[in-house]
Amino acid sequence: MKENPQIVTAETPEQVGLQFHLAGIGTRFIAYLIDKLIQTGMVLGLTLIALLLLILTGKLTSVGEFLVRLRDSLGWWLIAPAILGYEIITKGYFIFFEYLWNGSTPGKRSQEIRVIRKDGRPISFVAAVIRNIFRAVDILGEIYPLGLVVMFIDSRNRRLGDLVAGTLVVREGELKPSVICTPLEESDTADAEIRNVALEMTMGDYNLVRRFLARRDSLGADYRRDLARQILERVSRRSVSIGEQSSDPEAFLEKLETLCRRETKEI
Amino acid sequence: MGEETSEALYTVILTKIQDEEAKKKVAETLSRVTTNLPADKASKRMESLPWTLTRRATAKNAERLVRVMERLGATVQVSPSPAEATSPESVGTQVVLDPTLLPEAQTAVSDDLSGTPGDAIVPASASSVQAEGQPSPPQQSPPPVPPELNVKDGPEPPGGDGFSIEPLSFGGILDRTFQICRRHFWKLFAIVVIPYLIVAALAISVSIVAAVVGFTLQALGDVSIWVLIAAAVTLIPSIIVAIIAVFYLSQGALIYAVSVVHLGRDIRVGDAYRFVLARLVKFVLTSVLLVIVILAAFLIAVLFGVVLFFISKEIFSSGWWSAITWLPLSLIPFYASFKLLLFDKIVIIEDIAYTNALKRSWDLLTGKADGGWPRGYFLRMIILLFLFGLISITIALVFQIPASIIAALMPESWIVGSVVQHLLSNIGGLIGGIFGGVCLVVLYYDIRSRKEGFDLTMLAQQHE
Numbered sequence: 228m229k230e231n232p233q234i235v236t237a238e239t240p241e242q243v244g245l246q247f248h249l250a251g252i253g254t255r256f257i258a259y260l261i262d263k264l265i266q267t268g269m270v271l272g273l274t275l276i277a278l279l280l281l282i283l284t285g286k287l288t289s290v291g292e293f294l295v296r297l298r299d300s301l302g303w304w305l306i307a308p309a310i311l312g313y314e315i316i317t318k319g320y321f322i323f324f325e326y327l328w329n330g331s332t333p334g335k336r337s338q339e340i341r342v343i344r345k346d347g348r349p350i351s352f353v354a355a356v357i358r359n360i361f362r363a364v365d366i367l368g369e370i371y372p373l374g375l376v377v378m379f380i381d382s383r384n385r386r387l388g389d390l391v392a393g394t395l396v397v398r399e400g401e402l403k404p405s406v407i408c409t410p411l412e413e414s415d416t417a418d419a420e421i422r423n424v425a426l427e428m429t430m431g432d433y434n435l436v437r438r439f440l441a442r443r444d445s446l447g448a449d450y451r452r453d454l455a456r457q458i459l460e461r462v463s464r465r466s467v468s469i470g471e472q473s474s475d476p477e478a479f480l481e482k483l484e485t486l487c488r489r490e491t492k493e494i
Numbered sequence: 495m496g497e498e499t500s501e502a503l504y505t506v507i508l509t510k511i512q513d514e515e516a517k518k519k520v521a522e523t524l525s526r527v528t529t530n531l532p533a534d535k536a537s538k539r540m541e542s543l544p545w546t547l548t549r550r551a552t553a554k555n556a557e558r559l560v561r562v563m564e565r566l567g568a569t570v571q572v573s574p575s576p577a578e579a580t581s582p583e584s585v586g587t588q589v590v591l592d593p594t595l596l597p598e599a600q601t602a603v604s605d606d607l608s609g610t611p612g613d614a615i616v617p618a619s620a621s622s623v624q625a626e627g628q629p630s631p632p633q634q635s636p637p638p639v640p641p642e643l644n645v646k647d648g649p650e651p652p653g654g655d656g657f658s659i660e661p662l663s664f665g666g667i668l669d670r671t672f673q674i675c676r677r678h679f680w681k682l683f684a685i686v687v688i689p690y691l692i693v694a695a696l697a698i699s700v701s702i703v704a705a706v707v708g709f710t711l712q713a714l715g716d717v718s719i720w721v722l723i724a725a726a727v728t729l730i731p732s733i734i735v736a737i738i739a740v741f742y743l744s745q746g747a748l749i750y751a752v753s754v755v756h757l758g759r760d761i762r763v764g765d766a767y768r769f770v771l772a773r774l775v776k777f778v779l780t781s782v783l784l785v786i787v788i789l790a791a792f793l794i795a796v797l798f799g800v801v802l803f804f805i806s807k808e809i810f811s812s813g814w815w816s817a818i819t820w821l822p823l824s825l826i827p828f829y830a831s832f833k834l835l836l837f838d839k840i841v842i843i844e845d846i847a848y849t850n851a852l853k854r855s856w857d858l859l860t861g862k863a864d865g866g867w868p869r870g871y872f873l874r875m876i877i878l879l880f881l882f883g884l885i886s887i888t889i890a891l892v893f894q895i896p897a898s899i900i901a902a903l904m905p906e907s908w909i910v911g912s913v914v915q916h917l918l919s920n921i922g923g924l925i926g927g928i929f930g931g932v933c934l935v936v937l938y939y940d941i942r943s944r945k946e947g948f949d950l951t952m953l954a955q956q957h958e
Contacts, residue, residue: 253668256881338665370884372891379676435953438660442947445864450946457954 235383235395237347245347247397250340252378255396259371261334266317318359325355339399342389354392361388421479424463425486432462436484443477455480504556507571508545508563516567523566544571659757659949662940663865664874668881670756671933678755682928684763685747689740690924696733742778746770748928749842752935757952776847777838783848784834791830795823832876833859839938858941871941875934882933886926893922 237245250258281287298305324332330341330350342350342358350358365374365386374386383395428436439458443451455476462483511517521537524547539545547570551559556572563570662670675682704710714722747766754761770777799820807813836855840846846854862869868877897918901911942948 251665251669252672253670254663254665256668256885257665260881260884370888370891372888372895375885375888376892379672431953435950438953439947439950442661442864442944442950445944446947447945450951454947454950454954457951461954 235397237343237345237395247343247347247395249384250338250396250398252375252384254338254340254398255378255384256371258332258334258338258340261337262320262332263334265333266320269320270313270316314363318362321359321362322352322355325350325359326352335396340396341399342394342396345393345395350394354394358388358392358394361386361391364388421482421486425483428462428483428487433484433487436462436480436487440481440484451477502553502574504551504553505573506547506551506556506559507573508540508547508568509543509571510569511540511543512567519566520563520568523562659939659943659952661863661865661944661949662936664868664877667874667878667933667936667940670936671929674752674755674932674936675929678751678761679928681761681763682748682751682932683924685751685766686744686924686928686931688763688767689737689744690920692740693737739774739778742781743767743770743774745838745931746773746777746842748931749839749935752932753839753843753939756936756939770842773842773845773847776845777841780837780841780847780851784831784837784852787834787852788827788831792827795826798826799823832879833872835859835875835934836938836941839935843938858938858945861945863941863944875937878933878937879930882926882930885929886923889926889929890919890922893918893925 233249235247235249237247278287281290294305321332325342328336328341330343335341342355344350344354362374365371365377365388371378371386374388377390378384378386381390385395389395435458439454443455446454459476459479462480508520511520517537517540521533521540524533524536547559560570560572747763747770750769751761751763751766754766799816802816802819802823803813806816809815834852834855836858837851840851840854840858844854859872859875861871863871863874868874894915897915900914901908904911939948943950
């Protein structure tokens with residue numbers, strides 16, 4: 228495996244290189260908090276349902292007395308099955324979802340990340356079990372002291388469980404803002420000014436125009452106007468003149484983007 | 495040409511190939527009709543099907559592609575592309591003119607067959623496909639391609655460590671924070687630890703000098719009262735001011751250093767301190783102004799509370815009914831202080847000071863961001879601060895656990911245990927402070943990128 232700070236290339240057994248964006252520590256932390264909230268909600272919900280059922284069936288007192296007798300006979304050992312039950316629910320939650328949801332849990336899915344094996348294949352059941360059993364080592368008091376240190380030191384953001392199970396947490400995909408441009412009319416296509424500028428544009432210029440058009444609605448009015456002018460100045464730097472089109476830089480950039488997109492060779 | 499922009503687009507996925515012979519033919523055909531895919535790479539890529547050939551084929555071209563592939567012995571699946579995949583945003587990554595620039599597998603093929611934009615192939619021209627497939631209605635030949643389109647030319651806005659400074663997701667802000675801390679940990683740590691070292695050095699020096707000259711607290715009684723007053727008036731305030739200045743310098747240097755590395759440049763500790771030195775007076779005075787504003791907000795809240803007390807006394811015969819307004823009123827100074835929290839970044843990075851800095855911080859934290867929850871900038875900051883509270887607890891635990899173990903192992907020398915515990919918890923606090931500081935700088939740039947297009951401005955001003 229070779230990698231840069233964010234991208235890891237996994238070589239599959241078929242010798243095909245697959246590139247993945249590593250999930251960051253922050254994203255993983257948020258995903259964990261969401262999962263924790265869900266788990267807590269589940270435990271509280273189940274407890275409430277059980278209590279409600281006991282109240283409705285009138286067995287609350289007898290169950291309470293049974294628990295008191297159990298405590299008298301077992302003492303503090305009564306806590307052991309409670310801890311065991313809690314661990315089964317919490318670890319089981321991760322194992323269940325990671326195995327069945329292709330490396331995702333509800334928290335991970337909300338953050339668009341998932342667990343894979345280091346060769347790029349989906350996580351196996353055994354790997355899911357191992358990485359989640361090691362949560363007990365990574366986590367102390369529901370937070371990640373050791374896990375955080377290991378993730379911070381490891382260049383691939385792996386905690387101990389990942390290192391032992393041979394897994395990675397990667398990002399699913401990126402959010403792509405949409406660009407809404409007015410359709411290019413035939414007369415615009417024929418516009419020599421736009422064509423001249425388009426012919427001189429680099430990929431960097433094109434990307435800049437595209438990004439601006441995608442995000443312009445979220446920009447402040449003054450910044451939007453200034454930025455459109457600055458970008459127009461940049462993209463038309465090699466052209467002799469952009470003439471009257473510069474009076475409405477944004478409209479010019481729209482046409483430019485549409486023309487460039489059209490003129491590139493793609494299906 | 496005009497009608498193509500509004501046309502629905504389709505995803506074409508190669509799912510199966512009959513045999514090796516068919517694979518060879520498909521690879522050759524694909525390499526012939528594309529600009530970025532040699533036959534050997536296509537062949538290699540076909541070893542792990544399914545393969546998303548394109549997600550942006552027009553109906554006509556998808557049909558052509560299907561015909562060609564099926565004739566060659568391949569099975570393809572066609573489905574309408576989702577809006578996101580068809581957005582022109584993804585076009586940029588699919589416009590591939592230079593084959594050497596595409597990584598061998600620019601794909602993160604997920605199991606649900608959704609490829610990344612980069613895994614599309616780009617036929618050289620529609621006419622090539624036609625030659626292989628069925629005849630189709632005559633088309634206008636495409637206009638010339640812009641000659642210098644080159645993905646090497648700044649496809650990403652500048653940012654450090656391969657990170658772009660484009661608007662980040664909420665998790666992305668934390669990711670970036672951790673990444674900056676990891677890559678520049680020792681420099682950032684050196685910046686924040688310097689004031690503590692200076693204070694410690696001062697304290698040790700004073701103790702040594704006092705020990706050498708035999709000065710004790712009892713000896714203070716022999717010193718003239720006027721000398722003591724003069725010392726109290728001059729020396730003590732000077733020391734306090736100097737220490738405050740050093741701490742402000744450190745905080746400013748941290749902001750500047752993070753800003754520099756976030757934008758993709760390297761920084762030296764000395765340079766960071768030198769840069770902030772020029773803005774130190776503005777920084778300190780704006781901080782004083784901030785304290786005054788927060789106190790004013792507090793006084794306003796108190797004033798409202800008193801007024802409401804008397805109003806409720808008139809209405810309900812008991813003023814204590816106004817107690818229900820105390821909680822919301824007490825939030826006023828907190829709200830004001832959080833809204834002004836970016837002032838230090840503004841003073842150091844933008845050189846805007848005093849009321850302008852406070853107003854700008856307020857403006858930056860007003861409004862909503864595009865994207866997922868939390869959308870409000872203010873709420874984002876509050877939640878980030880909460881998360882960093884949790885992370886700081888985690889970091890503190892990292893240091894407190896070994897400190898407690900050391901203290902437990904040395905029960906007879908409690909002084910050593912106590913010193914170690916104190917030292918480690920201070921280090922933990924410092925590191926937590928670094929994370930918090932970095933996070934707020936990243937948030938500041940994120941807000942600027944979202945509201946002001948800061949990243950785009952940098953790109954627009956970037957020289958070729």
